[in-house]
Amino acid sequence: MARRSNPRVEPLTGPRGGRRRDRRGRGFRGPVAVPGPLSPRGVPGGWDHGSQFDTAVLGALARLRPSHAAALAELDVAVEDVPVLxxxxxxxxxxxxxxxxxERARVVLFRHPIQHRAETRADLDDLVLSVLVDQLATLWRCEPEDIDPRA
Known part of the structure; x- marks a missing residue:
């Protein structure tokens, strides 16, 4: 009697089909997903939320610096995670x-409440600028439009 091979069995060579490495909905794993020493070159490092917020604050200060350089040099801008209430x-x-x-006035921006209200990176940049302008207007006793007419 001749032995017949099972036509459904495929060879184990070549790539597997289907959803690879996303078992149980946890997403991709390994060097492709997370930058590290085993990652291929060109994989960008992820920015954490703190770095994004700090960059937004620096961008807002850079936008205000040309017209208010002397006044901004006389104060400190600080970032705290949450206010103490x-x-x-x-x-x-x-x-x-x-x-x-x-000696020096200080404007404090609270990172978590601001980031909680911003949905996108552009919203974060706009909201940081708006909060900074509002706080500066309070400190300098003027209208926000006097500090930044675009805000």
Missing amino acids: PRRWRDDVPLGTVVPDH
């Missing part, structure tokens, strides 16, 4: 605050 706080979470000081 009393337990029974009922108002909206502040996006920034001004800390007037005798």
Whole structure:
């Protein structure tokens, strides 16, 4: 009796079809997904949210610096993750605050509340600029349009 091969069995050579490496919905794994020492060259490193926010703050300051360089040189701009609020706080979470000081005033932007309200990177840039202009207007006692008419 002749032995017949099973026509459904395929050789194990070549790429497998179907959803590879996305079992259980966890996404791709390994050097293709995460930059590292085993990654091919040209795979960009991911930016964390802190770096994106810091870049947005620096961009907003660069946009305001040509017209307000002397005034901006007299203050500090700081970034905090979240504001410290009393337990029974009922108002909206502040996006920034001004800390007037005798030597140097400080404008503080709160990263998490601002990032929570921004959906895209462009929204983040616009919101950071808007909050910064509002805080500077409070500090300098002027209208936000006087600082940046585009804001």
